Amino acid sequence: MSSEPSMNEQMLDQLQRAAFGYFLQAVNPANGLIADTSREGSPCSIGVVGFALSTYPVAVERGWMARSDAVERSLAALRFFRDSDQSGSPEATGYKGFYYHFLDMHSGARVWRSELSTIDTALLIAGALTVGQYFSANTPEETGLRKLVEALYLRVDWRWSQSGAATIRQGWKPECGFQHYGWDGYNESIILYVLALGSPTHPIDGDCYQAWTATYQWENLYGYDFLYAGPLFIHQFSHAWIDFRGIRDCFMREKRCDYFENSRRATEVQREYARRNPNRFVGYDENCWGLTACDGPSNQLPELANERRRLFGYAARGVPYGPDDGTLGGWAALASLPFAPETALCAAHNMLKRYPEMLSALQYTSSFNPTLASAGRGAWVSAGHFGLDQGIVVMMIENYRSQLIWRLMRDCPYIGAGLRRAGFRGGWL
Amino acid sequence: MQQQDYFYSTVPQDSHDRERLDNVHPAGWRNPQPADRYSLVVVGAGTAGLVAAHAAAALGAKVALIERNLLGGDCLNVGCVPSKAIIRTARLYADMRNAGQYGAQTPDDLRVDFAAVMQRMRGIRARISRADSVHRLIEAGVDVFFGEARFTGTDTLTVDGVKLRFKKALIATGARPNTPLIPGLVEAGFLTNENVFDLTELPRRLLVIGGGPLGCELAQAFCRFGAQTIIAQDWPLFLPKEERDAAQLLSDAFARDGIEVRLNTRAVNVRTEGGQKLVDLVSDDYKSTVAVDAILTGTGRVPNVDGLNLEAAGVDFDTALGIRVDDFLCSSNRRIYAAGDACLEHKFTHTADASARIVVRNALFLGRQRLSALTIPWCTYTDPAIAHVGLYVRQAHERCIPVKTFTIPMHDVDRAIADNEEVGFVKIHVKERTDRILGATIVARHAGDIINEITLAMVAGIGLRTLAHVIHAYPTQAEAIKKAADAYNRTRLTPTIQALLRGWLRW
Numbered sequence: 018m019s020s021e022p023s024m025n026e027q028m029l030d031q032l033q034r035a036a037f038g039y040f041l042q043a044v045n046p047a048n049g050l051i052a053d054t055s056r057e058g059s060p061c062s063i064g065v066v067g068f069a070l071s072t073y074p075v076a077v078e079r080g081w082m083a084r085s086d087a088v089e090r091s092l093a094a095l096r097f098f099r100d101s102d103q104s105g106s107p108e109a110t111g112y113k114g115f116y117y118h119f120l121d122m123h124s125g126a127r128v129w130r131s132e133l134s135t136i137d138t139a140l141l142i143a144g145a146l147t148v149g150q151y152f153s154a155n156t157p158e159e160t161g162l163r164k165l166v167e168a169l170y171l172r173v174d175w176r177w178s179q180s181g182a183a184t185i186r187q188g189w190k191p192e193c194g195f196q197h198y199g200w201d202g203y204n205e206s207i208i209l210y211v212l213a214l215g216s217p218t219h220p221i222d223g224d225c226y227q228a229w230t231a232t233y234q235w236e237n238l239y240g241y242d243f244l245y246a247g248p249l250f251i252h253q254f255s256h257a258w259i260d261f262r263g264i265r266d267c268f269m270r271e272k273r274c275d276y277f278e279n280s281r282r283a284t285e286v287q288r289e290y291a292r293r294n295p296n297r298f299v300g301y302d303e304n305c306w307g308l309t310a311c312d313g314p315s316n317q318l319p320e321l322a323n324e325r326r327r328l329f330g331y332a333a334r335g336v337p338y339g340p341d342d343g344t345l346g347g348w349a350a351l352a353s354l355p356f357a358p359e360t361a362l363c364a365a366h367n368m369l370k371r372y373p374e375m376l377s378a379l380q381y382t383s384s385f386n387p388t389l390a391s392a393g394r395g396a397w398v399s400a401g402h403f404g405l406d407q408g409i410v411v412m413m414i415e416n417y418r419s420q421l422i423w424r425l426m427r428d429c430p431y432i433g434a435g436l437r438r439a440g441f442r443g444g445w446l
Numbered sequence: 447m448q449q450q451d452y453f454y455s456t457v458p459q460d461s462h463d464r465e466r467l468d469n470v471h472p473a474g475w476r477n478p479q480p481a482d483r484y485s486l487v488v489v490g491a492g493t494a495g496l497v498a499a500h501a502a503a504a505l506g507a508k509v510a511l512i513e514r515n516l517l518g519g520d521c522l523n524v525g526c527v528p529s530k531a532i533i534r535t536a537r538l539y540a541d542m543r544n545a546g547q548y549g550a551q552t553p554d555d556l557r558v559d560f561a562a563v564m565q566r567m568r569g570i571r572a573r574i575s576r577a578d579s580v581h582r583l584i585e586a587g588v589d590v591f592f593g594e595a596r597f598t599g600t601d602t603l604t605v606d607g608v609k610l611r612f613k614k615a616l617i618a619t620g621a622r623p624n625t626p627l628i629p630g631l632v633e634a635g636f637l638t639n640e641n642v643f644d645l646t647e648l649p650r651r652l653l654v655i656g657g658g659p660l661g662c663e664l665a666q667a668f669c670r671f672g673a674q675t676i677i678a679q680d681w682p683l684f685l686p687k688e689e690r691d692a693a694q695l696l697s698d699a700f701a702r703d704g705i706e707v708r709l710n711t712r713a714v715n716v717r718t719e720g721g722q723k724l725v726d727l728v729s730d731d732y733k734s735t736v737a738v739d740a741i742l743t744g745t746g747r748v749p750n751v752d753g754l755n756l757e758a759a760g761v762d763f764d765t766a767l768g769i770r771v772d773d774f775l776c777s778s779n780r781r782i783y784a785a786g787d788a789c790l791e792h793k794f795t796h797t798a799d800a801s802a803r804i805v806v807r808n809a810l811f812l813g814r815q816r817l818s819a820l821t822i823p824w825c826t827y828t829d830p831a832i833a834h835v836g837l838y839v840r841q842a843h844e845r846c847i848p849v850k851t852f853t854i855p856m857h858d859v860d861r862a863i864a865d866n867e868e869v870g871f872v873k874i875h876v877k878e879r880t881d882r883i884l885g886a887t888i889v890a891r892h893a894g895d896i897i898n899e900i901t902l903a904m905v906a907g908i909g910l911r912t913l914a915h916v917i918h919a920y921p922t923q924a925e926a927i928k929k930a931a932d933a934y935n936r937t938r939l940t941p942t943i944q945a946l947l948r949g950w951l952r953w
Contacts, residue, residue, distance in 0.1 A: 130731060192731030197710075202690055231843040234689075236851040236873070237933050245853075247691075271848055271878070295857030295868050327702060337855045338691050338871070339698060 023359070024366040032351065033414040035379030037076055039407035040069040045122050049094025052122060054383075055401040060119040060128045064137035066094055068408020070144030071257070071422060074151035075415045088158050091148045095165040098141070101125055105133070107191045114173030114219075116141065118188070132188030132196065135178050139209035142170050143258045146212075146432070150425040170431065175213035175221050183228035185209060185221065201232040203246045205254035207276070207439075215435025226439045230268045238337065239289035242272070243282040247335020249309040250409070252280040253352045257412040259432065260423035263444025270442075281356040287349075288360065290336035298343035300387035300396070304367035307349030308334040308341060311406070312383035312399040321389065321397075343388035344397075347372070348381035352409045354417040372396045381406055462568035469572070469579035470517040477591045480610050484510045486810060487603065487612040489595045489754070492519020494618035494786030494798035494805075496578055501806045503586045510612070511588050512595045512605050518578035519620050520639070520787075521795040527574050528643040529663055531567040533827055536670035540703065540829065547866050558671045560648040567643065597759035600779055614781050614809040617761070617769050618802065619754065621747040621787035626655060630716035634723045636741040639664075649673050649740035653725055655713050657684035659826040661744030662696065666828050668742075669705045676706040676736055678713055678727055685826060689839075692832045692889045695869060699830060716741065749788045773816045774808045775801055783809050790817075797822050823901045825894035830870045833897035836885025836904055839875055848878035852910065852930040856890050859929065861921035867891040872926035874900065874910065881909030881934055888926075896924045910934040 043052040045061075051069045053062035073091055076082035098116065105112030108126045117127035118134040149166030152159040178185050180195045185206070188196045210229060213221045236245040246252060255261075261276035269275050291306035314321050315330035329340045350364040369376065374395040375385040382399045383406055389397035415421050426432050427445055436446060467473070486502045488495045491513035499511040516523050545552040576582075583590050593606035602611050623638035625631070637645075639660055650673065654665040657679030669675035677684075677700065683693035684700075700707050708727060715726040722737045749768030756763050762770040762778040769777055769784035776783050783805040786798030800820055807813030823835035842849040857868040870889035876882055886900040903913060914931035918924055939947075 190731055196730060232840060233843075234839050234851055235849070235878075236853045237937060238853045238855075240933070240936065242850070242937065245851075293857060295855070337857070338695055 022366055022370075023362040024369075028366075029351075029362075029414055029418075031379055032381075033075075033411055034079070034081060036348075036381065036407040036410040036414075037072050037081060038378075039380060039402055039404060040072055043404060044069070044090065046090070046093065048097040048123075048125060049090055049092075050097065050120060050122055050125065051404055053119065053405075054403045059122075061122050061125075062119055062137065062404060063116045063134065064118075064140040065404030065408060067137070067140035067142070067144030068257075068405060068412070070094060070141075071147040072408060072411040073148060074425065075411055075421060077151075078419070078421060084152075085158075087148075088152055088162060091152065092158065092162055092165070095145060095148075095162060095169065097125055098145075098169055099165055105191055109191075111138075112189070112191075113177050114138075114169070115178065115189075130190070130192070132190050134188050135185055136187070136206050136209050138173065139206070139212050140254070142173065142212055143208050143426075145169055146429050147258065147422060147425055150429050170212070171216070171218045173212075173216065174219040175216050176219045178213070179221055179225060184225055184232075185213060185229075203233050203244050203251065205251045208255040208258055211255075211259065211432060211435035211439060213435070214438040215431035215433070217431075217434075220438070223438050223440075227267070230266065233268060235268075235272055239286055239293075241282045241286050241289075242274070243286065244268075244272070244274075244276075244279050246283070247308070247338060248333040249283065249287055249307060249335075249346075249349045249353065250333075252283040252356075253349075253409060253413065256280055256355070257352075257409055257416070258422060258426045259436070260416075260420065260427055260445065264436065264441045264446050265443055266440045275444075277356060280353065284353040284357045284360060287336055287353075288364075295337075296339075296341055296343070298341070298388045299390065300343075300345075300371065304364045305345065305371065306364060307345040307347060307368075308336050308339075309346045309349045309352075310334070311344065311346040311349075312403060313342060313344035314386055314389055314397050324389070326388075342386070344384045344386040346381075346384050346406065347375040348406045348410050351381075352413045354413050358417060374398050377402070381410060460565065460568060462565070462572040465572040466523075466568070466575040467516075469575040469581070470523070471513070471515065471592060472580060475580070475592050477593065477605065477608065478589045480510065480591075480608060481508055481589065483611040483613065484508050484589075485613050486510075486806075487610055487615045488512065488618060489603070489615065490519070490618035490620055490750075490786070490788065491517045491578075491590075492618060492620045492786060492798065493521050493795045494620075494788075494802040495519070495616070496583075497799045498616050498618065498785065498802040498806050499583060499588045500586055501803060502810060503588050505806070505810070507810055509588045510591060510610055511583060512591045512593065512603075512610075514592070514594050517580060517583075517590075518575060521798075522571065522575055522578055524640050524643055526795050527571050528567050529639070529660075529667075530827060531570040532563055532643075533663060533667050533829075535563045535566065536667035537829055540670045544866075558648065560671060561646065563671065564643070564645065594753065596753065596755045597761070598755070599758060600760055601781055603759070612781070614783065615759075616802070616805050616809065617754070617756075617777070617782060617784040617788055618786045618798070619750040619788045621749045621768075621793055623743065624746040624748045626713070626743055626745045628655075628713050628716055630718075631713075631741070631743075634716045634718045634741065636716075636743055638743055642742060649738070651722075651738040652676070652740050652742060653678065653713070653723075653736060653738040654742045654744060656744035656746070657681065657686075657709075658744050658746065659685065661742070662700075662826060662828050664742060664744070665705055666700065666703060669700075669703050674706075675704075676708060676738070678708040678711040680710070680712045682709055684709075685832060687838075688826075688832055688834060689873070689887045691871070691873075692834075692887055695830060695889050696828055696832060699828065699869065747787065747793055751788065771817075773818050774814065775805050775817055776808065792822055792824065794822070794824050796824075821901055821904045823897045825897060827894065830867075830889050830891050831893040833888045833893035834886070835897055835901045836883065837875060838885060838887075842875065842877075842884055847884065849875050849884060850878045851875050852933045854926040854929045854933070856923070856926065859921075859923055859926045861923045861925065862890070864921060865891070865923070867923070872896065872930055874927070874930045876910055876934065881911040883908075883910060890923060890926075892923055896927065899924055899927055911938075 050061035052059040073087040101110035115138040118131040145166045287306045291301040292303045294301040310333040314328045354361045383403040384399045386397040485507035591605040597603045652673040654677040665677040711729040751763045760779040769789040785801040787793040804815045825833035856862040856870040874886045875884045918928045
């Protein structure tokens with residue numbers, strides 16, 4: 018593989034900066050909210066705001082943004098959430114310190130009858146803690162910023178989100194209460210559990226994390242032993258903030274592995290699946306993969322109305338059981354960069370070379386589908402850009418290049434406390 | 447089941463049903479004169495009752511068997527046998543529609559003849575009913591009584607007023623469909639496994655309530671016959687006890703077949719308007735109404751414990767859980783045992799069979815066989831089918847057993863590729879750092895056949911390491927098990943062992 022052409026540092030820098038550009042384009046400067054996607058009329062996604070906050074330190078360090086500008090943008094968002102309607106009414110912004118998944122870009126009120134999202138609130142809070150760690154100067158602005166971060170984190174009632182159950186619930190709606198099912202199996206929510214365990218005000222029980230890990234499946238698949246989860250983003254999201262190298266919870270101690278190494282193996286499993294390509298989609302091979310949560314073609318699209326294959330639209334695509342309709346997230350390879358640099362850079366280079374249409378204005382679109390290529394236009398490409406994708410690209414390239422986010426969060430006392438309460442030991446802890 | 451549904455009919459429709467009824471409840475039957483005292487009286491002649499009666503009689507016991515309806519019980523008459531018969535035809539229609547995948551052509555005029563489907567089913571049911579017939583029981587020396595059994599003491603019962611005395615008794619009264627408490631459902635009429643096989647015409651639009659095995663199997667079959675089918679399940683996935691991946695693959699298969707899948711959805715009201723049934727569905731805060739021609743419920747089963755006057759016999763029971771038995775299947779009355787759906791959590795024909803055999807040994811021959819010692823596989827015969835045996839991973843975690851799963855996707859199995867049956871997997875769970883098999887889940891078109899090898903290995907105490915030495919005929923889909931065993935063997939090649947091997951080969 019080392020002989021394969023790979024992506025160079027200059028290209029990586031261009032892609033990272035372009036991805037960051039999304040947050041400059043999609044922001045409402047008045048309240049710091051960031052649009053979920055670049056599509057017309059897109060609401061704000063609170064998770065995307067969390068990613069945006071996390072990228073501001075990167076932008077400052079790389080000289081893309083003045084520190085004062087980054088502070089101002091962070092303060093705008095943090096003040097908005099502090100002052101937001103926390104009544105839990107159907108048109109409010111949040112409840113119990115949590116926030117509805119999608120908000121109106123201007124008023125900040127709930128839209129789409131979305132759920133009060135536990136994981137997306139965790140991503141938002143993780144972003145807030147990131148700026149809280151980075152902006153450590155003794156100026157009135159940065160001191161005020163840190164107080165805001167503290168206030169937002171401390172008011173989240175994580176215990177309430179258990180609703181008396183063994184594990185954290187996915188969401189709550191004012192119309193019907195908690196969504197009545199749990200959230201089993203390994204998924205992207207380690208960051209959620211760590212924040213919920215680290216809270217000095219409303220922590221969940223330590224048993225809650227054990228109850229969740231009891232639903233894990235440790236599998237040998239394609240020759241790799243790993244903690245199974247199909248979509249690649251699951252192996253990436255919590256890792257954008259937490260440096261899992263060498264730290265292990267009880268489960269990983271038993272398996273003589275850690276979550277970082279696990280994500281490396283998950284990346285290799287993606288390659289193996291793409292190499293096998295059981296559904297015979299165009300383009301898949303060991304350097305063209307990325308089944309993850311992303312937008313995708315849909316049978317409802319007028320131009321695809323005659324397509325006989327089932328298409329899944331926005332879905333958490335995964336391996337080896339799908340859903341798989343030939344759609345790949347081009348950005349997913351770079352989001353695995355810290356775990357498997359050589360593999361990820363080869364794949365990112367290869368995919369961009371073959372399907373350059375997956376980029377527009379140097380930003381990754383959410384997905385591309387070479388099986389649905391049209392004459393002269395190349396692969397089918399998702400319209401616009403999605404904030405989550407841009408955020409994870411900026412953060413993971415940075416963790417690969419300088420480990421900036423990991424270093425910041427290693428020093429965050431709440432993260433450390435949460436990890437320890439979850440049973441993590443060793444390494445930098 | 448008092449339903450006013452135009453589909454509902456129990457009238458024998460053809461020579462097949464006449465043959466079946468002649469086998470399982472002949473017209474004009476007259477009960478025999480009871481013996482003074484029976485070694486074993488069996489109440490209920492479903493699978494458990496028939497197995498126990500035949501086994502006990504073969505060993506020389508004087509046996510009476512009481513049945514209030516049809517010999518063969520649910521399995522033969524309204525369960526496994528008819529459902530598997532129609533599922534086979536449904537699968538054929540699916541294959542014909544997908545003929546292009548096999549390099550074949552879909553027939554130009556592909557029409558479903560539902561009457562022929564049901565006639566074939568009745569023929570199969572009649573044929574299999576010969577094994578359960580009253581004539582075979584008589585030949586075996588069993589006294590067969592048709593009628594309602596009612597205990598009158600700790601060692602007596604009556605059948606339609608005639609007294610029978612027993613040394614030991616077995617309650618094998620089975621279970622019946624649970625009727626969901628949905629306002630308007632009973633008034634509108636609905637189907638269960640007890641009457642769905644009496645249908646004479648295919649409902650144009652069908653709502654299946656419940657995503658358990660029965661609901662899943664029949665939803666897929668009726669969809670493949672051409673019914674516009676909606677399945678509503680009050681959980682995020684079908685078959686909630688099964689592995690997440692298995693249930694996910696099933697959801698995908700349903701969607702591929704054209705079933706409208708409504709997960710996290712409850713039916714909350716039913717009403718009839720203009721000859722159609724309008725059903726209100728609620729998913730979180732999303733409400734909708736669907737119009738259908740028939741509703742099929744598959745929302746669990748409740749044991750038949752009513753009307754037996756169990757109090758008189760001193761037999762403890764629970765209306766939801768059934769007869770209370772110990773691990774030896776003995777009730778609170780030491781003379782009286784239970785088997786099958788009337789007392790078991792796992793309501794399958796093969797567990798009814800196995801439990802009945804335990805009862806014969808324990809009740810008549812001082813046996814001490816335990817129910818908990820059984821290794822019980824099961825299978826839901828959807829396409830792909832979902833089979834399981836032993837522990838699930840979560841159960842292993844609950845028992846603090848470290849577990850590792852060897853997974854072989856069916857797309858890595860040559861025969862599955864050749865058969866265009868690549869959807870699914872074989873997952874074998876072993877105790878971490880050993881080859882001891884704790885359980886397995888298989889999703890494959892023929893998962894029910896493949897699981898038997900794992901069950902055999904578990905019962906015989908054969909580990910994955912040994913299975914790697916078992917030569918499997920090539921190409922077969924069961925080769926997936928060999929591949930899992932090979933994967934296990936590869937994990938034994940630690941870096942140290944690999945270095946030693948390299949040293950040896952260099953030497």
